[in-house]
Amino acid sequence: MSKRVPSKSGGPPPEEALFVRLPMPAARKLDRAAEVLGVRKKDLVAGLVSRYVDPDSSVGLQALGGLAARAAALSSIGPRAGSQRAELERGSYSFQAFPTDGPPEAPPEVLDVRQAAALLQIEDALVVDLAETGKLPGRKLGSSWRFARAAILAWLSAPERTR
Numbered sequence: 001m002s003k004r005v006p007s008k009s010g011g012p013p014p015e016e017a018l019f020v021r022l023p024m025p026a027a028r029k030l031d032r033a034a035e036v037l038g039v040r041k042k043d044l045v046a047g048l049v050s051r052y053v054d055p056d057s058s059v060g061l062q063a064l065g066g067l068a069a070r071a072a073a074l075s076s077i078g079p080r081a082g083s084q085r086a087e088l089e090r091g092s093y094s095f096q097a098f099p100t101d102g103p104p105e106a107p108p109e110v111l112d113v114r115q116a117a118a119l120l121q122i123e124d125a126l127v128v129d130l131a132e133t134g135k136l137p138g139r140k141l142g143s144s145w146r147f148a149r150a151a152i153l154a155w156l157s158a159p160e161r162t163r
Contacts, residue, residue, distance in 0.1 A: 018045075109149050116147040120156070 022030065034041045108115065116138070117124045128145060130136035137151040 107149060111147045111149055111152070113145050113147075116145075116152060119149070119152060 030041055030044065034044050037044065111119065113124050113127050116136075117127045120127065127136065127147075131138040131140070131145050131147070136147070137155050138145050138147040140146075
């Protein structure tokens, strides 16, 4: 575990990342509690740990003893303990395949006004205004504007004065 040195300015206490997998009912309880109380989940968990987890006292260890006994019982059973064992293992991880229906679809090379607006995260009307004034690279084909995705990205990344 890495320890971060507290700042001399008296800022917030140092933090350490904690990654856990909770059973779904417990995760949903945590979500609901954080929402109802209007606090972040990390603050709720930190408060619970501060209040209920005390490995430095015999009373605290006794309270946590039930969990330790359960973990010891599962480890003596061996790998056949199934999902209960996986829940209690420290430092365990699992990878799940990302669901895909084939390779991701490549973005279109030629964009209409709506697609160009979505790429630039602006209104459709502003795309048309910029194109009509020659500020945004595009071609008017009949009554429709078309834009090369690469040209828009090059225009966007160019310094302001060369646009």
